[in-house]
Amino acid sequence: MKIVFLGAGNVAHHLARECENAGHEILAVYSRKKIHADELAELLSGAMPTDQLDFSESEGQLFFLTLSDDAIDEVVARLVLPEEALLVHTSGAKPLDDLRKLLTIYSDVPVKAGVLYPLQSISRKIELVWKGVPLCIEAEDEEAESQLIDLARQISEEVYLVNSEERLRLHMAAVFANNFPNHLWAIAKELLEQQNLEFDLLKPIIKETLRKALEADHPADVQTGPARRGDQGTMSRHLSLLEDEPHLARIYQILSESIMRWYL
Numbered sequence: 001m002k003i004v005f006l007g008a009g010n011v012a013h014h015l016a017r018e019c020e021n022a023g024h025e026i027l028a029v030y031s032r033k034k035i036h037a038d039e040l041a042e043l044l045s046g047a048m049p050t051d052q053l054d055f056s057e058s059e060g061q062l063f064f065l066t067l068s069d070d071a072i073d074e075v076v077a078r079l080v081l082p083e084e085a086l087l088v089h090t091s092g093a094k095p096l097d098d099l100r101k102l103l104t105i106y107s108d109v110p111v112k113a114g115v116l117y118p119l120q121s122i123s124r125k126i127e128l129v130w131k132g133v134p135l136c137i138e139a140e141d142e143e144a145e146s147q148l149i150d151l152a153r154q155i156s157e158e159v160y161l162v163n164s165e166e167r168l169r170l171h172m173a174a175v176f177a178n179n180f181p182n183h184l185w186a187i188a189k190e191l192l193e194q195q196n197l198e199f200d201l202l203k204p205i206i207k208e209t210l211r212k213a214l215e216a217d218h219p220a221d222v223q224t225g226p227a228r229r230g231d232q233g234t235m236s237r238h239l240s241l242l243e244d245e246p247h248l249a250r251i252y253q254i255l256s257e258s259i260m261r262w263y264l
Contacts, residue, residue, distance in 0.1 A: 007066035092171030
């Protein structure tokens with residue numbers, strides 16, 4: 001397929017190269033700041049960087065919206081596509097119907113809409129092995145769905161048909177499973193550094209916790225810690241260390257209360 005990327009952030013940097021590796025032609029890369037489009041285009045074979053959104057004469061068949069959810073509406077409002085193009089966003093939270101409504105309002109030609117959501121944490125400078133990344137597909141007709149499934153299967157072995165409601169639930173669960181724990185590790189690192197202790201000391205317990213949670217029938221089966229035991233004395237001593245950081249004390253209390261409610 002002939003593909004255009006609208007957005008040059010983390011997802012675009014990985015997905016564009018993977019599409020090219022699978023034999024697809026990346027015609028162009030758009031970014032509001034052309035320097036960002038330049039950076040991604042340099043990694044591809046012949047892609048044209050641009051800060052313009054008129055693609056009416058483009059040979060592109062598939063247009064990926066690899067943008068933040070807040071930016072999608074603004075870009076689609078100014079976007080000019082060729083007839084029968086397939087416009088696909090990669091968001092975990094934005095409903096397919098929202099994209100269709102935008103196209104109904106702003107597109108003067110027939111354009112199909114779809115979603116290809118990679119359920120993975122993506123950082124630009126860290127290589128991503130796409131083979132095991134779940135790709136969640138949704139499209140408004142069978143032809144578009146088939147096109148996206150064929151493309152996704154060339155990239156990953158984990159391809160699923162997921163509707164907008166299911167995708168939003170997956171995205172929310174991923175925040176609990178990925179974003180929140182990572183933030184808690186960052187907090188833990190800061191707390192240790194206050195006493196000149198190394199974060200490396202926590203890495204074995206982090207690895208063991210992940211291993212047990214992934215191998216268990218239910219992560220709740222391998223929960224440990226003072227809240228799991230109802231150890232009020234230990235929790236009180238921990239909270240006393242956080243007297244000068246009430247926002248961290250509140251996080252500690254909320255999570256501890258959640259754990260205790262689960263088991264009591």
